[in-house]
Amino acid sequence: MKKLIAIIPILFVLLSNAQYEHEVTGYVWPEDKKVLEKLEEWQDLKFGLLMHWGAYSQWGIVESWSICPEDYGWCERKKGSNPDDYFTYKKEYENLKLSFNPVNFNPEKWAEAARDAGMKYVVFTTKHHDGFSMFDSKYTDYKITDVECPFSVNPRANVTKEIFDAFRAEGLWAGAYFSKPDWNSPYYWDPKFPPLDRNVNYDPELYPEKWEKFVEFTHNQIMELMIDYGKVDILWLDGGWVAEKPASMIEQSYAAKAEGTPSGFIKNRTVNQDIRMDELAAKAREKQPGLIVVDRAVRGPNQNYLTPENRVPEMQLPYPWESCIIAGGGWSWVPNPQFMSPKQAIHMLVDIVAKGGNLLYNIGPGPDGTWPQGAYELLAAMGDWIKVNGEAIYSTRAIEPFKTDNICLTQNKDTKEVYAIYLEETISEQLTASEKLTEKLPTSFTVKGIFAENNAKLSMLGAKGNLKWENTDEGVKIYIPERIRKNLPCDLAWAVKISEIQ
Structure with missing residues (x-):
């Protein structure tokens, strides 16, 4: 004992x-x-x-489990002529x-x-x-x-x-x-x-x-x-x-x-x-x-x-x-x-x-x-x-810190380019349609724990042109111009490619 x-x-x-x-x-x-x-x-x-x-x-029931004599919610029998009789149920x-x-x-x-x-x-x-x-x-x-x-x-x-x-x-x-x-x-x-x-x-x-x-x-x-x-x-x-x-x-x-x-x-x-x-x-x-x-x-x-x-x-x-x-x-x-x-x-x-x-x-x-x-x-x-x-999805691997706040990171396994994927946050229903459009992405955000090389180029997938950026104590800060915020290449989440990181 x-x-x-x-x-x-x-x-x-x-x-x-x-x-x-x-x-x-x-x-x-x-x-x-x-x-x-x-x-x-x-x-x-x-x-x-x-x-x-x-x-x-x-x-329209869960697969298989209702014929298993175990007492869990997913095993519950509700169909058939007599679901309380196990052997009748199993036969049906x-x-x-x-x-x-x-x-x-x-x-x-x-x-x-x-x-x-x-x-x-x-x-x-x-x-x-x-x-x-x-x-x-x-x-x-x-x-x-x-x-x-x-x-x-x-x-x-x-x-x-x-x-x-x-x-x-x-x-x-x-x-x-x-x-x-x-x-x-x-x-x-x-x-x-x-x-x-x-x-x-x-x-x-x-x-x-x-x-x-x-x-x-x-x-x-x-x-x-x-x-x-x-x-x-x-x-x-x-x-x-x-x-x-x-x-x-x-x-x-x-x-x-x-x-x-x-x-x-x-x-x-x-x-x-x-x-x-x-x-x-x-x-x-x-x-x-x-x-x-x-x-x-x-x-x-x-x-x-x-x-x-x-x-x-x-x-x-x-x-x-x-x-x-x-x-x-x-x-x-x-x-x-x-x-x-x-x-x-x-x-x-x-x-x-x-x-x-x-x-x-x-x-x-x-x-x-x-x-x-x-x-x-x-x-x-x-x-x-x-x-x-x-x-930003296929042929990528995880890279620390993986995810901070609402920003997820991936890295191409071959080129080593890094993608910072900004996940849309909740938008107030009180905003007008025009305001909601520009509120989907902020004017800037910081990717914590990731720092770009001095000659790195940053761009948003699906959008033309490079983005302005700077390294801060926390990580690389990325600026999203109004022309992109008003004409986003997709909805719900946006990927910024960072060509080189430190």
């Missing part, structure tokens, strides 16, 4: 220092040269699209396959909107935790191409292939989201045993042959994606609890938080769910050299970049990372989703890039195969801004 009392304060200090476990240290850099090169290229891309889509979209949920028919599916329209928004890669949910495969897997009949699914007769029924092809045609990378747990597989949730939580519902160490069948099933499905779907750049694995059994309480807490469970919560049931990730990653890279593997929430060499979920870290992180953020509604489609404003979205993108990360922006397609109109409008506004300011 004395030893336990001594350990507990250390544990809580470590947990408090860790903040959110999608961001903890302990990152392991890959040793594969091709993977390192690919990661470097990925860090140049900055802006990607995530799409959660499946038969569950017909109910699985029968959504029988009515899933997204006849308006048009991935080219999505790909064009993503390209015009400035997105450079897509990550698509080929399979979520419920096990419904959005690709033509020969290892399950719980899939969109099964004869019992009405969409299976559509020539574009293999939606994963159609999406990858459409986005690659627009110059975007293709990324495959794949859930390691599979709540439909009899080798994960054995029908002879009731599911207890998100984990496998039997002990793999007591039933090793059964678990081996699940491991083979998982490897086989992932290898289908690696072999039959063209060039795949990212394998984005979810379900971090499917891993070797955590070695300590700290590791358990890491996995729990990374999966979205409450702060400080340590599961009372941990199960060894080793799917031989090292072997799987090696096999996948034989087919897709340089493949980036993202084994989310599992520390070690197979988590090539980290993924803070639905939040932006407070500080720059010292390894490759990506914030995956809901653009509007939920991860999956919900009726009448409310999207971020362009100002919120653009400021978030700038903030993430200034801290060295990428933004993976989630949009959930609807049950008919279309995006909400609000998604197109938001992406169009982001694209308008990026057309002017893209050089």
